[in-house]
Structures are given as C-alpha cells and as structure tokens.
Amino acid sequence: MKVFKIPEATVMRLSIYSRYLHQLMEEGEETISSGEIAKGVGVSSAQVRKDLAYFGEFGTRGVGYKVSELYCQLMKILGLDHRWNTIIVGAGKLGSALALYQGFFERGFNICAILDVNPNIIGNKLGSLRVQPLDQLQDLVEQYDIQIGVIAVPATHAQDVTEQLLEAGVKAILNFSPRVLKVPPDIVFRNVDLSVNLEVLSFNLALNR
Amino acid sequence: MKVFKIPEATVMRLSIYSRYLHQLMEEGEETISSGEIAKGVGVSSAQVRKDLAYFGEFGTRGVGYKVSELYCQLMKILGLDHRWNTIIVGAGKLGSALALYQGFFERGFNICAILDVNPNIIGNKLGSLRVQPLDQLQDLVEQYDIQIGVIAVPATHAQDVTEQLLEAGVKAILNFSPRVLKVPPDIVFRNVDLSVNLEVLSFNLALNR
Known part of the structure; x- marks a missing residue:
C-alpha cells in the first residue's frame, strides 16, 4: 500500500x-x-x-x-495487522511505567526488553521482563528482530542512545525525553512530550481567563 | 487575549x-x-x-x-506565564511516573496531590507527595484552587473519576485512560493515549513494507 x-x-x-x-x-x-x-x-x-x-x-x-x-x-x-517488536531504553519511573503499560500489548506492540545503565536498576523485575544492561542492545535487537526503540532516558543521554539504537538497526524511534534529537530522514521518528499535552490545556484555559 | x-x-x-x-x-x-x-x-x-x-x-x-x-x-x-495547580487521580505505575515527572514542574504545572482508592497504595511516598485517599478530592481542589485534573485510573473507572473531578470544580482534564469519556463542552479536555504515538510509527513503518 x-x-x-x-x-x-x-x-x-x-x-x-x-x-x-x-x-x-x-x-x-x-x-x-x-x-x-x-x-x-x-x-x-x-x-x-x-x-x-x-x-x-x-x-x-x-x-x-x-x-x-x-x-x-x-x-x-495503522499497521496493526502486524505485531511490532519494541525495546525500551531507560528503566526509571517513566520507562518502567511504559514497560508495564498493558495498552501497548493490546494494540500490537510487544515490549521485548527494557535496558538501563544503572547497576542498581539492572535485574529489577517489571512484569515478565527483567531490566537488562544497555550493552545488550545490539544483541537483543538482532535476536528479536526489533523495529521500534523507545527512549525514556534523561535528556542529556538521549542523543547518545538514539545513535546506539540506529546502529543496532532499529527503524523507528519514539522519544519521551524533552530534547530535540537528530535522526536520518529514512528513520520513522516521533517525539512525545508529556508536558505538551498539559500545555494544550493551559493554552485553552488561558484563552478563557 | x-x-x-x-x-x-x-x-x-x-x-x-x-x-x-x-x-x-x-x-x-x-x-x-x-x-x-x-x-x-x-x-x-x-x-x-x-x-x-x-x-x-x-x-x-x-x-x-x-x-x-x-x-x-x-x-x-501557551498560558505558561501562570502556574497551574494540578491533581493526579490514580497512583499506579503511570500515575506515579507522572507525579515524579520533573518536566511538568519545569513548564509551570504544580502537581499538588495524587489520589488513589487502593489502601495498599495510599500513604506511599512519591517524591515530596504522599498518595492520599480519593475521598479527599473535593477538599484538595478547593484548598489548592486546582484547575487541572489528570486521570490515570483503569478504563472502567475513568468516567466515574471524570464526574468526581468536575463536581469538585476542576476546569480542565487530561485523560490517560484508554476510554472515550463524556465531558460538558465548557470543560477543556484532552485524551492522551500512549499507544497512539506508537501507532503513528507503525502506520509509517507499514507504508514502507
């Protein structure tokens, strides 16, 4: 199509x-x-x-x-006659919430793995997943044929993680970090800023002041 | 304006x-x-x-x-020359992540309280907040002059919570539950479905198949 x-x-x-x-x-x-x-x-x-x-x-x-x-x-x-294998980088509060979010699975996204660099977090259990070290990224993307990477790391590490995801062969990136990222034009890319949604509300509230 | x-x-x-x-x-x-x-x-x-x-x-x-x-x-x-007092209903993984998300505060949203009905969760500490019982909603909205309510409860409870927020006097609602909600036209309302963002990716990946 x-x-x-x-x-x-x-x-x-x-x-x-x-x-x-x-x-x-x-x-x-x-x-x-x-x-x-x-x-x-x-x-x-x-x-x-x-x-x-x-x-x-x-x-x-x-x-x-x-x-x-x-x-x-x-x-x-919507491409949802197909299931998409997905990896999350960053297992802080937001990454953990995303890993446990049932809605992704229901709509056709398999969260195959979640990665972090923090040794205090690696090994933690999140539903049926365990947090794995970031250096497993390349292997996991190959092993599970992962197409989508989700970035849930602090802003300062986001560009770095983006480049690692691209090098590993991911074809699409969903970025939750509040940073403008550079990606090649053939990569499907989308920023999600949770604050933006609140700002659509405040914009409309401000109109009525 | x-x-x-x-x-x-x-x-x-x-x-x-x-x-x-x-x-x-x-x-x-x-x-x-x-x-x-x-x-x-x-x-x-x-x-x-x-x-x-x-x-x-x-x-x-x-x-x-x-x-x-x-x-x-x-x-x-964007209405961000003003700080907006905000309450989160639902202190599961997503609600907790939202309560701890620094980006809201940085952009002008004060998360004043987070509520839940689960006695095993009430009292839990999330940063500087403690999870409070849902029946405090009305009092908290009045006490802090809260304008924005964030819904992070399961889909089956979302309409119910919406009505409680409106009754308490909230003027704007951000809904994270995957349910179509009914609100009066004078209320500022917005759905956030985290899956929608992944689906914009899968739509574009599917085009290239």
Missing part, C-alpha cells in the same frame, strides 16, 4: 476511531454512522468522513459503516 | 518551539531565523512562520527573532 502525505493528526484520529469501534464491538453494536463516530470521539462528522476518505470508500450511503469491518480496515491502515 | 480556532497541532508545535528556544537560551544564542527553528525541531520554515503568524508579528525581516523575547511571548500564549 502506498499512501502519501496523510496528516499526522489524521493518523492519530484513525487510532482513536479504531479504539472507539473496539469499544462498540464489545458492546455488541453492528453498524454506525460517521455522525455517531464523531459524537463518540468528540470531532465533527465532516472530519470523520474526510479522515476515512483518504483511504477509499468504506461505508454505504444511508446505512453507515459495519463496525467490525471498519475496525479491521483501520487496524490494517 | 481572544484567539479563536487555533489548530491543536499549532499549539503543540508552539510548545515544541518554546522548548527549543529554551535550549538555545541555555546555549547562549541571541537571535534565530524561522529556518533555523524549523531545522532544529524538524518542520518546514513555512510552517514555523504560519504558526507564529496566528499571534501577530514577532520577528524582524532579515534579522529573525530575538530568542529570549520569542520564548517569553510563546510561554505567554
């Missing part, structure tokens, strides 16, 4: 729609309109139709969408 | 620009062009100019922006 220039915001909404459809499947719903999806996730129905239109025609006019079919199609678009 | 219909993606980029400017201030930089900001954070320079144009004229043609002035203006736009 070749699809170009899909806005990232659209991809994020597709992810949210697919989650809402899963919730509806659990509740036994069979069909749904774009208006109902829109209401359920809090966007306009024009937005829902526009987002889905990037990927062709899904629904039937006047009938809407079959919940389970649309769910499966969205999961395929 | 009244600014309407600023896209959320713009607000998130303003937050990222402000962080990059702070990094430059630490490095002693005095002026910067939109092209340099763009390069530093990985977007086009047209995007930077467009984002900043929502809020009027900042730079000087041919000279660029004064780093510290642009930083202060962005922080004001």
Whole structure:
C-alpha cells in the first residue's frame, strides 16, 4: 500500500476511531454512522468522513459503516495487522511505567526488553521482563528482530542512545525525553512530550481567563 | 487575549518551539531565523512562520527573532506565564511516573496531590507527595484552587473519576485512560493515549513494507 502525505493528526484520529469501534464491538453494536463516530470521539462528522476518505470508500450511503469491518480496515491502515517488536531504553519511573503499560500489548506492540545503565536498576523485575544492561542492545535487537526503540532516558543521554539504537538497526524511534534529537530522514521518528499535552490545556484555559 | 480556532497541532508545535528556544537560551544564542527553528525541531520554515503568524508579528525581516523575547511571548500564549495547580487521580505505575515527572514542574504545572482508592497504595511516598485517599478530592481542589485534573485510573473507572473531578470544580482534564469519556463542552479536555504515538510509527513503518 502506498499512501502519501496523510496528516499526522489524521493518523492519530484513525487510532482513536479504531479504539472507539473496539469499544462498540464489545458492546455488541453492528453498524454506525460517521455522525455517531464523531459524537463518540468528540470531532465533527465532516472530519470523520474526510479522515476515512483518504483511504477509499468504506461505508454505504444511508446505512453507515459495519463496525467490525471498519475496525479491521483501520487496524490494517495503522499497521496493526502486524505485531511490532519494541525495546525500551531507560528503566526509571517513566520507562518502567511504559514497560508495564498493558495498552501497548493490546494494540500490537510487544515490549521485548527494557535496558538501563544503572547497576542498581539492572535485574529489577517489571512484569515478565527483567531490566537488562544497555550493552545488550545490539544483541537483543538482532535476536528479536526489533523495529521500534523507545527512549525514556534523561535528556542529556538521549542523543547518545538514539545513535546506539540506529546502529543496532532499529527503524523507528519514539522519544519521551524533552530534547530535540537528530535522526536520518529514512528513520520513522516521533517525539512525545508529556508536558505538551498539559500545555494544550493551559493554552485553552488561558484563552478563557 | 481572544484567539479563536487555533489548530491543536499549532499549539503543540508552539510548545515544541518554546522548548527549543529554551535550549538555545541555555546555549547562549541571541537571535534565530524561522529556518533555523524549523531545522532544529524538524518542520518546514513555512510552517514555523504560519504558526507564529496566528499571534501577530514577532520577528524582524532579515534579522529573525530575538530568542529570549520569542520564548517569553510563546510561554505567554501557551498560558505558561501562570502556574497551574494540578491533581493526579490514580497512583499506579503511570500515575506515579507522572507525579515524579520533573518536566511538568519545569513548564509551570504544580502537581499538588495524587489520589488513589487502593489502601495498599495510599500513604506511599512519591517524591515530596504522599498518595492520599480519593475521598479527599473535593477538599484538595478547593484548598489548592486546582484547575487541572489528570486521570490515570483503569478504563472502567475513568468516567466515574471524570464526574468526581468536575463536581469538585476542576476546569480542565487530561485523560490517560484508554476510554472515550463524556465531558460538558465548557470543560477543556484532552485524551492522551500512549499507544497512539506508537501507532503513528507503525502506520509509517507499514507504508514502507
């Protein structure tokens, strides 16, 4: 499949729609309109139709969408018909929380390993994982065919860890450290700054002051 | 200040620009062009100019922006010239990680309290906070004039906690639970699903398969 220039915001909404459809499947719903999806996730129905239109025609006019079919199609678009092997670097509070977060597994991400450099942390148990030393990175990425690396180390070490992940052969990086990182253009890369989300709130609160 | 219909993606980029400017201030930089900001954070320079144009004229043609002035203006736009009192509900792994996350404090969010219903967790120390029982919610929100509530409870309890936060008088909610929640339109609301971020990666990895 070749699809170009899909806005990232659209991809994020597709992810949210697919989650809402899963919730509806659990509740036994069979069909749904774009208006109902829109209401359920809090966007306009024009937005829902526009987002889905990037990927062709899904629904039937006047009938809407079959919940389970649309769910499966969205999961395929999101690359979630495949399971992705993932490694976390940094086993502090945030890295540990990520390693234990059930949502990743449920959506198709296998957390294969978590690494740290701190000898006081190495060997700690996190669910079914044990924290391993960072120098195992290359071996683990090869052994488990790991495609995604998650960076949960302090800002000062983030660029260093990025380069180690790339050298080990990881194809995509999710960065939780609050630092602007340099990666080659062929690597799929995304920053997650937890504060940014709070700042979208404070921006809107400040408008109403 | 009244600014309407600023896209959320713009607000998130303003937050990222402000962080990059702070990094430059630490490095002693005095002026910067939109092209340099763009390069530093990985977007086009047209995007930077467009984002900043929502809020009027900042730079000087041919000279660029004064780093510290642009930083202060962005922080004001983001509502970060003010400190926001914040409460976290749910002291599991994720809630604990959020409570200990230094980035919130650095950007202007005071985590005033963290609550849970589990007697085995209540009383646990997290940095300078102690986990308090959920039934303290109303009192704490009043006592500290808390505006923002962060939901880090299991999906099945999320709607319930939302209603308790609203009843206590919170004006904005950041939801980390993987559930679609109902909130009144006058409440500032935002979902954070940590998996969504991994799914933006898998979407892009799937395109290249």
